[in-house]
Amino acid sequence: MSRIEGQNSICIDLALIHHPVCNRVGEIIGSAVTNLDLHDIARAGRTFGVDTYSVVTPYEDQVVLVQEILDHWLTGYGASRNPDRKEALSIVDIRRDFDEVLDAATEKWGVRPTVLATCARLRPDTLQYEQARQRLEQGEPMLLLFGTAWGLAPEILSRVDGTLPPVLGHGTYNHLSVRSAVSIILDRLLGNRD
Amino acid sequence: MSRIEGQNSICIDLALIHHPVCNRVGEIIGSAVTNLDLHDIARAGRTFGVDTYSVVTPYEDQVVLVQEILDHWLTGYGASRNPDRKEALSIVDIRRDFDEVLDAATEKWGVRPTVLATCARLRPDTLQYEQARQRLEQGEPMLLLFGTAWGLAPEILSRVDGTLPPVLGHGTYNHLSVRSAVSIILDRLLGNRD
Numbered sequence: 330m331s332r333i334e335g336q337n338s339i340c341i342d343l344a345l346i347h348h349p350v351c352n353r354v355g356e357i358i359g360s361a362v363t364n365l366d367l368h369d370i371a372r373a374g375r376t377f378g379v380d381t382y383s384v385v386t387p388y389e390d391q392v393v394l395v396q397e398i399l400d401h402w403l404t405g406y407g408a409s410r411n412p413d414r415k416e417a418l419s420i421v422d423i424r425r426d427f428d429e430v431l432d433a434a435t436e437k438w439g440v441r442p443t444v445l446a447t448c449a450r451l452r453p454d455t456l457q458y459e460q461a462r463q464r465l466e467q468g469e470p471m472l473l474l475f476g477t478a479w480g481l482a483p484e485i486l487s488r489v490d491g492t493l494p495p496v497l498g499h500g501t502y503n504h505l506s507v508r509s510a511v512s513i514i515l516d517r518l519l520g521n522r523d
Numbered sequence: 524m525s526r527i528e529g530q531n532s533i534c535i536d537l538a539l540i541h542h543p544v545c546n547r548v549g550e551i552i553g554s555a556v557t558n559l560d561l562h563d564i565a566r567a568g569r570t571f572g573v574d575t576y577s578v579v580t581p582y583e584d585q586v587v588l589v590q591e592i593l594d595h596w597l598t599g600y601g602a603s604r605n606p607d608r609k610e611a612l613s614i615v616d617i618r619r620d621f622d623e624v625l626d627a628a629t630e631k632w633g634v635r636p637t638v639l640a641t642c643a644r645l646r647p648d649t650l651q652y653e654q655a656r657q658r659l660e661q662g663e664p665m666l667l668l669f670g671t672a673w674g675l676a677p678e679i680l681s682r683v684d685g686t687l688p689p690v691l692g693h694g695t696y697n698h699l700s701v702r703s704a705v706s707i708i709l710d711r712l713l714g715n716r717d
Contacts, residue, residue, distance in 0.1 A: 339693055365559060369700045376699055377692030413698045497715040498571030499533055504607045505570055505706070506563045512703035513710045520707070521691040 339519065340438050340470035343374060343511065344383040344430045347391070349482035360477040362391045367398055367421065368414070369508040375417040377515040381434070383424045395423050427474070427485055434472050442470035446481055446489040447514055456491035458517040465518060473514065475507055533713065534632050534664035537568060537705065538577040538624045541585070543676035554671040556585045561592055561615065562608070563702040569611040571709040575628070577618045589617050621668070621679055628666050636664035640675055640683040641708055650685035652711040659712060667708070669701055 345366060348359035362384060374382040384395050399418055401407045408415045424430045435441045443464070445456060465471055474481060474489065486492070496513050497503050505513070539560060542553035556578060568576040578589050593612055595601045602609045618624045629635045637658070639650060659665055668675060668683065680686070690707050691697050699707070 369703055372698050372700055373703045376690070376697050378694060413696075416696065417698065494715075496570070496710065498709065498713045500572060502607075502610065503570050504566055504611065506566055506702070508700075508702055509563055509567045509570075509706035512699070512706045513714070515692065516690065516707045516710065517714075519692045520711075521688075 338468045339378050339465055340442070340468060341379055341465060341473065341519070342381045342383065342430075342434050342442065342471075343370075343379055343473040343475065343515075344385050344424070344427070345370060345475050345477065345507070345511075346427065346481060346485060347384070347386040347477050348388070348426075349484060350476045350478040351480050351482055353479050355479075357482050358478060359386070359388060362386055362395055364398060366477070366508060367395065367418070370511050371417040371421050372414075373508075373512045373515055374420050377519040379420060379515065380437075381422055382420050383422050383430045383433075385424045385426060385430060387425050392423055392425075395421075399423075427488070431472065434470065438470040440470060442472040443491070444472045444474065444489045446474045446476075446486055446492045447510060448480060448486070448492050448495065451495055452486075452492040454489070454491050455494050458493060458514075461491075461493065462518050475511055477507055532662045533572050533659055534636070534662065535573055535659060535667065535713070536575045536577065536624075536628050536636065536665075537564075537573055537667040537669065537709075538579050538618070538621070539564060539669050539671065539701070539705075540621065540675060540679060541578070541580040541671050542582075542620075543678060544670045544672040545674050545676055547673050549673075551676050552672060553580070553582060556580055556589055558592060560671070560702060561589065561612070564705050565611040565615050566608075567702075567706045567709055568614050571713040573614060573709065574631075575616055576614045577616050577624045577627075579618045579620060579624060581619050586617055586619075589615075621682070625666065628664065632664040634664060636666040637685070638666045638668065638683045640668045640680055640686045641670075641704060642674060642680070642686050642689065645689055646680075646686040648683070648685050649688055652687060652708075655685075655687065656712050669705055671701055 349357045352358045402414050402418045543551045546552045596608050596612045
């Protein structure tokens, strides 16, 4: 099902969750979709061979907004102005909640994908990047979950099969944007090596 | 001079060039600074131990805009509201052109840094990521140049010491945002390994 020619063996989707996520004091909230998360993450997803990038929000006004943006780039003026962007945004779909994403992926791959969360903090169910990369290369379908705001809610984290380790450089500061985190994690899992 | 505690041996700066860069048909242009490039790249830079992130523009109105944004986050309301963001943006400075950046880095490190370009196309003067990573770990000062719009102008590329390879996933699509490209390249050079 992969849209990347000659790479049918990689089966990976990602979902950007806008609800339920945490705010800075740990309360459960819903966040707003941003235009830039759509574009930057779709471009990174398309580059690394992601099959579907699901924007997850239960809010009807946000669904309408995302659909308008997609229409502009997929069938409107943007499509003729910038075909590369059309190609990137063609991997985006809109889902109301995590269950919808999981059901669609399970139906597409014919098997429930391994669901991996990403988290700025180290968690006990860690799966190392190299292990996840090898399992992807062996054809195991995977679904990566990313949280907006201050991260995925506990009710989502309790349902995943594993968590990828925090991305760190030198030191302990790791306040990356979700756009940077997605890009780096896709590169660690799927990027070309020297 | 590195601001990362206990990591004095890594000497790396990056510059985001807004002029001279190419437009989609290869003409030399200047591009506008965006608020998001400031934030996302500063956050990635701070995470990976970049000493200085230079925003390079010759346009006075753009210099004023960047300074206003920095003031808000470094000394204004944003500084108390979000100290993590203050810490990230504290690595940003504003320079008029590439020579200013190079002179400042040379004065800071006491030696001219190795200047590396990044390019979505493969070039003959390629330096592999692993080689660059090892040279950084040995204390060699480096300056990474990133172009906005359709990439760095030939007059800049002709002055660099080497070029890092294009970031690719599966396939040949590599229309990453500059924010994603910076994040991935810093991770390849400086990120933690499993």
